[in-house]
Amino acid sequence: MTSEPIISIRGLRKTYHAGEVDVHALRGVDLDVQSGEFLSIVGPSGSGKSTLFHIVGGLTPPTSGTIHMAGRDLLGMSDAERTELRKSTVGFVFQKYNLLPTLTARGNIEIARDIAHKDGPLPPQFLDILKLLGIEARLDHKPRALSGGEQQRVAIARAIVNQPAILLADEPTGNLDTENSNAVLALLRDLNTRLGQTILMITHNPEAASFGHRIVRMRDGHIE
Amino acid sequence: MTNQLVFENLKHRPVRTLIGVVVIGIQVTLILTLVGLKEGTLSDQAARARGVGADLMVRPPSSSVVSMSGGMDARVATRIDQQAHVKISTGVLQQGTDLFNYVTGLDLPQFDKLSGGFHFLAGGPFQHPDDVMIDEFYAKQHNYHVGDTVMLLNRPWHVSGIYQSGMLTRVVVPLRTLQDLTANTGMVSMIYVKLDDPGETDQVISTLRGVLKEYRIYSMEEFTSLYSVSNIPLLNGFIWVVIGLGMIVGFLAVLLSMYTAVLERTREIGVLKALGASPGYILNILLREAALIAIAGAIFGILLSYVTRLVIHNLVPANLIQAIVPAWWPIAAAIAVAGALLGALGPGLKAARQDAIEALAYD
Numbered sequence: 001m002t003s004e005p006i007i008s009i010r011g012l013r014k015t016y017h018a019g020e021v022d023v024h025a026l027r028g029v030d031l032d033v034q035s036g037e038f039l040s041i042v043g044p045s046g047s048g049k050s051t052l053f054h055i056v057g058g059l060t061p062p063t064s065g066t067i068h069m070a071g072r073d074l075l076g077m078s079d080a081e082r083t084e085l086r087k088s089t090v091g092f093v094f095q096k097y098n099l100l101p102t103l104t105a106r107g108n109i110e111i112a113r114d115i116a117h118k119d120g121p122l123p124p125q126f127l128d129i130l131k132l133l134g135i136e137a138r139l140d141h142k143p144r145a146l147s148g149g150e151q152q153r154v155a156i157a158r159a160i161v162n163q164p165a166i167l168l169a170d171e172p173t174g175n176l177d178t179e180n181s182n183a184v185l186a187l188l189r190d191l192n193t194r195l196g197q198t199i200l201m202i203t204h205n206p207e208a209a210s211f212g213h214r215i216v217r218m219r220d221g222h223i224e
Numbered sequence: 225m226t227n228q229l230v231f232e233n234l235k236h237r238p239v240r241t242l243i244g245v246v247v248i249g250i251q252v253t254l255i256l257t258l259v260g261l262k263e264g265t266l267s268d269q270a271a272r273a274r275g276v277g278a279d280l281m282v283r284p285p286s287s288s289v290v291s292m293s294g295g296m297d298a299r300v301a302t303r304i305d306q307q308a309h310v311k312i313s314t315g316v317l318q319q320g321t322d323l324f325n326y327v328t329g330l331d332l333p334q335f336d337k338l339s340g341g342f343h344f345l346a347g348g349p350f351q352h353p354d355d356v357m358i359d360e361f362y363a364k365q366h367n368y369h370v371g372d373t374v375m376l377l378n379r380p381w382h383v384s385g386i387y388q389s390g391m392l393t394r395v396v397v398p399l400r401t402l403q404d405l406t407a408n409t410g411m412v413s414m415i416y417v418k419l420d421d422p423g424e425t426d427q428v429i430s431t432l433r434g435v436l437k438e439y440r441i442y443s444m445e446e447f448t449s450l451y452s453v454s455n456i457p458l459l460n461g462f463i464w465v466v467i468g469l470g471m472i473v474g475f476l477a478v479l480l481s482m483y484t485a486v487l488e489r490t491r492e493i494g495v496l497k498a499l500g501a502s503p504g505y506i507l508n509i510l511l512r513e514a515a516l517i518a519i520a521g522a523i524f525g526i527l528l529s530y531v532t533r534l535v536i537h538n539l540v541p542a543n544l545i546q547a548i549v550p551a552w553w554p555i556a557a558a559i560a561v562a563g564a565l566l567g568a569l570g571p572g573l574k575a576a577r578q579d580a581i582e583a584l585a586y587d
Contacts, residue, residue, distance in 0.1 A: 059498065059580045080502070087500025098495045098584070102232035107225070114225035115501045158499070 006165060006198055007033035007056065012065035014051050025051040027221035028065070035165075038192040038199045040209035043218035049202045050170065052218070056200065057090050057168050058082035070165045087116050091159030095171035097151040099143040105154040106139040109161050116162045126161060132194070133157055133187060149180030156187065160197060167191075169201040173208050185211040226505075230512045233485070240481055244517040245524055247477035248560050251470035252525025255556040257532045257546060258466050262459060264547035270448035275391035277339045278416035278444055279425050285438040287413075295411035300436065304417055307431055309424040312338050315412030317402050318393065321376055325362075325543065327395040329402025338418045339391060346370045347385030353401045356381035361541035362394035377405055394542050471563040474521070478514050478567030486510070486571040493575050494583025503576035510575060514568030515561055522557035 014026040026048045033039050043049045054060045055067065058074065061082070067074040070089050077085065086092075091112075099108045109122065122130075130136040133153040143151050152172060159167055169188065173181035189211050191197045201212060209215045217224040234241045282304060284296040298315045305313055314337075317329040332349055336342075342349070345360055347370035356374055363386045368374060374381045376395065403409045419428055425443045432441050442450070486493070496506055533546040 054581055057498070059584075083497075083500055083502050085500075086498060092498045094495075094498075094584070098491065098498075100229070100492050100495065102236040103229060107228060107232070110225050111229060111496075112499050115496070115499050115505060 004035070005032040006035040006037075006070055007031065007200075008066075008068045009056075010066045012052070012055065012067055013063045014048075014055060014060070015063045024221055026055075026062070026065075029218075029221070029223055031216065031223055033166075033198065033200065035198055036192070036196040037214065038189060038212040039201070040212035040215045041200065041202050041218060042204065042206065042209045042215060044204075046220075047218040048221040049218045051221075053168055053170050053200070053202050056166070057092060058085040088162070089165050091162065091164040091167045093152070093155050093159050093167065093169040093172045095174035097143070097148070097155045097175070099151055099154060099158075101143050104140050104142050105135060105146065105150075105157075108143070108154055109139075109158045112158045112161050118162065122161070126157075129160070129191075129195075130157060132190065147180070148176050149183055152176060152180070152184050153187065156184070156191070160191065160195075165198060167197055167199045169199060171203055172201065173203070173205065181205075181208065226509060226512065230509055230516060233489075233509075234513055234516060237485070237488075240484065241517060244477055244481045244564075245521045248474045248518050248521025248564060249524030249528055251474040251563070252522050252556045252560050253528040253532060254470045255467050255559065256525060256529035256549065256552055257536075258463055259549050259552045259556075260529060260533065260546040261536075261544055262463065263549050264545035266451040267547060268545040270451040272389070272391055272393070273448050273451075274444055275339075276416050276444075277418065279419045279422050280417045280429055280432075280441060280443050281447055282415040282417065282432065282436060283413070283440040283442070285440065287440055295408055295413060296415075296439070298410055298412045300439070301412075301415050303435060304415060304432065307428060307435065309419045309421055309428050311418045311420045313415050313417040314338050315399070315415045316392070317399060317406070317408055317411065318413045319377065319402060319406050321395070325395065326393045327356075327376060327397055327402065328393045329397050329399040330392070331399045335416075338416055342385070342387040342391065344385045344387050347383065350384045350398055352382065352384075353398055354379075354381055355384040355398065357385045357387055357396045358383060359387055359389040359394045359542070361389050365540055365542040379405070467559060471559055474518070474560055474563035475567040478517065478564040479570060481517070482510055482514060482568045482571035483574075485513070486575045489575075490578065490583050490586040493578055494580050494586065497578070497580035498584065507572040507576040510568050510572035511565055514564040514572075518561040518564035519557065521564075522553075522560045525556065525560070526553055 009029055009031040012026050012029040013024070016023040016025055029048070029052060041049050041052065055062050055074070056069065058077070061077065062075055065075070072085065072089070074082070074085070100111065103111060127136065130139070133156060135150060135153050135157060138146060138150055146154065172188070173184055176184060185208055188199055188201065192199050203209050282300065295317070301313045301315050304310055312334070314331055314334040316335070318326045319329070321327050342357065350357055356376065358368060358374070363369070368383055370383050370386060372383045374383055381397065403411060419425060429441050429443060493506055529548065533548060536544050536546045
């Protein structure tokens with residue numbers, strides 16, 4: 001791990017306006033994440049971890065504070081710049097897999113490359129990662145023909161195909177049984193170890209959180 | 225990859241895609257059928273005018289190309305016959321029987337001399353004042369045979385012969401009978417003129433214009449060239465109204481289809497946004513889907529226009545002739561694609577502007 005954090009967050013606040021009510025989802029979050037770190041973020045519902053996930057992923061702008069990610073300041077970013085950030089710097093893994101149902105596993109991975117303007121078939125070195133994920137034989141199947149564990153592994157492949165600096169995983173085992181959960185978590189740790197992939201994982205599950213190098217706990221919009 | 229996603233999306237909802245294709249296909253067929261009817265009917269009329277074999281024709285001062293109204297004294301033919309190079313002339317009287325058809329009254333021996341005569345498929349020339357000759361399409365449409373009685377102009381006629389189409393109107397009767405029946409005794413609608421040398425047509429027309437001031441005198445070439453939609457402004461307007469209506473239908477069909485698609489795919493749109501897809505990328509996908517539906521609809525519509533031609537030819541061959549007009553294929557397709565793109569634009573922009581977080585939370 002390097003001393004220069006890949007994510008540096010100071011005094012991060014996010015306020016949503018729900019009708020006439022202001023909802024303070026984040027109330028001053030400070031957090032550093034080192035490159036190559038596997039960080040687990042745990043906390044109860046409403047603690048602000050999903051909001052933090054969305055801000056780090058460039059899905060929504062912060063209200064105030066500073067957030068630097070891979071050398072870029074997210075606070076003043078326009079929508080287009082945050083779109084570019086999602087394309088080039090972060091990869092998402094969701095609880096519900098969120099594969100496109102009309103495409104095969106291969107199509108789901110290739111669409112991420114297409115969005116990033118990378119043409120052609122999957123690069124040969126990525127085939128090794130597909131083997132590591134254990135889905136190289138399932139690439140021509142559509143999501144409905146894949147098990148939950150396989151779908152989540154395809155989603156992981158899709159998230160890292162463009163070699164993002166940071167992989168964001170939101171409850172990646174939330175829809176999986178214990179066996180598949182352990183397999184997916186082991187894979188995430190393997191990717192982190194072998195490729196040095198920085199991973200931020202949100203989870204309710206303490207057992208899942210323990211797969212990370214470090215666990216931070218959130219409550220009421222703060223990091224404890 | 226985008227094309228694959230577009231194609232798979234369309235395949236994923238085959239019924240919705242099919243409905244879109246069929247609606248746009250009907251829109252395209254509507255345009256092509258209408259244009260085909262216009263072209264077919266006008267060119268058929270022009271061909272039948274040419275089929276007479278005359279070199280020029282004289283029409284009353286008040287007449288127009290498409291209107292048979294107005295009459296002139298049949299004795300004008302005598303003055304025409306006196307001109308140099310005029311071999312023979314014959315006057316005919318035309319009277320509308322319904323929206324689509326006219327009956328022609330003619331002096332058969334004189335007309336035969338000018339035209340070379342009718343080619344009969346059954347029966348022969350009229351022998352009696354109440355005889356009628358009909359062409360093959362009129363006979364087919366109404367299932368008439370030689371010897372049958374035909375009701376025309378509120379009186380019965382006896383079918384003496386069925387002739388090969390390609391000359392005059394679809395129904396011909398003795399000139400004198402039609403003149404008396406329509407209170408046009410001694411009158412004709414037009415006079416066909418045959419010259420001894422067709423090369424002298426312009427010269428004879430020039431001479432006749434001096435003799436028959438105010439009468440309309442056309443070479444057959446000029447007359448048949450006037451059978452165009454530009455001479456029937458009402459028809460032209462009607463065609464554009466139908467095209468406009470067709471475009472609205474296509475627009476609404478695609479609008480509804482794409483609106484449903486966007487709603488159904490809200491979460492997928494959120495996923496694409498999370499992957500870094502720009503609003504333009506998402507809009508592009510939906511516009512490509514609409515364009516593909518429109519192109520498939522256009523191809524279907526073109527094929528369907530052959531079916532409508534077949535149906536029209538079998539059901540009403542005497543009334544309507546539908547031509548296949550390939551020149552209008554790209555125009556009809558472009559109209560369909562434009563309508564579809566406009567229809568997809570609203571839902572597409574809605575999708576493109578969708579908030580990624582809300583979209584990802586959509587169930």
